[in-house]
Amino acid sequence: MKNKTFYLVGGGTSGHVNPALSIAEVMQEKYPESRIVFFVTETGVEYEMIKNAGFPCIVIEASRLPSSVNDFFSFLKASRSGYKSCIDAIKKDRPVAIIGTGGFVCAPLLLAAMRLKVPYLIHEQNAFPGKANRFFAKKVKAVCISFESSREHFNTEAPIHLTGNPVRKIFFDKNPVNARQELEVSSDKFLVLMMGGSLGATSINQAVLDLFKKGIWQSLKKEYPELMFVMSTGERNYDSLRNKLASFETEDFLIKSYLDSTTWLPASDLFIGRAGASSCFEAAATATPAIFIPFQYAADNHQFFNAKSFADQRAAIMIEDKDINAQVLADQIVYLIENRRLMYEMSKKAKSLSMPDAALHIVEILDQVIDLKQE
Known part of the structure; x- marks a missing residue:
């Protein structure tokens, strides 16, 4: 033409x-x-x-x-x-x-x-x-x-x-093993990736703060030493969260202002984040099990319907914004660590939705x- x-x-x-x-x-x-x-x-x-x-x-x-x-x-x-x-x-x-x-x-x-x-x-x-x-x-x-x-x-x-x-094609092409090698993340780690986004992430950020300040994460690490938690805050929230959580940082807990999701998503065992369409389908493309926390003030509450669609098809877990807190977050992480078969089924179903x-x-x-x- x-x-x-x-x-x-x-x-x-x-x-x-x-x-x-x-x-x-x-x-x-x-x-x-x-x-x-x-x-x-x-x-x-x-x-x-x-x-x-x-x-x-x-x-x-x-x-x-x-x-x-x-x-x-x-x-x-x-x-x-x-x-x-x-x-x-x-x-x-x-x-x-x-x-x-x-x-x-x-x-x-x-x-x-x-x-x-x-x-x-x-x-x-x-x-x-x-x-x-x-x-x-x-x-x-x-x-x-x-x-x-x-x-x-x-x-x-x-x-x-x-x-x-x-x-983008790169989400489908990136091999999880190669992604971990690029990031220097050991294959025996259970990598939890959280991306709250630059806007509307107050509830998620507070849950993470409480996770560490209340000692919940420390208890989890004793029971599951393979746990690794990486958080992308967005530029807007980075300085504030970094200052509050700096004392908790170790090689198994990292805070970043920006992460290249084309590498971190395929490297992760579990994704936690908002339910914009891009997030949903990028997690699906990389077959990454997800916990979606829809932003309740998104236009027409569309993130709720995105997350619900994935959850109804057993491709993800949905936690409503009003229900998220440190203990709920910890309980869901433990639930999935203890149910690897469920994670496999979530991964498989998510991949089938990726198109x-x-x-x-x-x-x-x-x-x-x-x-x-x-x-």
Whole structure:
């Protein structure tokens, strides 16, 4: 497909951007002579991520739905400006098709696509779809979903395809033995990896603080000397937690501001963290048993539904945010150490949910959308 242009849009959080990047990489291979352009906001997380990946960008204005009357006029102004920019871009480039991966940044471009009759498809990462994807599904050519349970939430006549959530190839390719060698972690260690994230991790961080300050971890280590605990705090929380926990650090308890999950996840026996779609499917890709603690203030409580979907299929354990504390955390770790067969079954089931060809499947559906346009 020579000299054709495709548009991609999705942002607001990295969970919307990473799938779009995975899809774009497959498109580059399939359509090497075509142009793939991302639409971004200048202040959004997507701007740097897309720029660093080397794809051309068109910067537009977009705004979240207003939460108050005072925000309404700013929203209206940004929406109007962004919509006009998208109309102008479409008239100039005449894209073959558009892919949206969710988030408020999608709105101006997909509204313009609807007006100018450019075919588009959407991909939904979460078990409970976001507002933008639910709205734009009404006129879409195809909907791609990551969780079977999200199908019922779309009011559309378009076909709905279960594709899974695109995850970078390296998560599937990394061997656990090699990962441990890279990290210099002994094969006899039971490695617990906790990634609370930079936002909304207060309850998780407090549970870890109490785990050590109340002596619970020390008791666990006496009974299970093979235990190793590694925690990624995110830049925002690192200094505070590091200062409070520095005296407890040993070679079997490490605190990091950032960890390369492409190596640490496959090296781990157990992952503990939030239940964003990326976290869920990266753990699935590496077949890592997981305890998901959904962030209760996530939009539409979507993390709860993600975690519940995995837990209902026995691919993970879910602990609600209101229930998490040091003792609950310790009890779950002990429960899994004592039930290796259960961990094996969780690992096996999680792997079955990973769908390594998700991005390719989405691009194949895109081919069908293009064919419909050309008929």
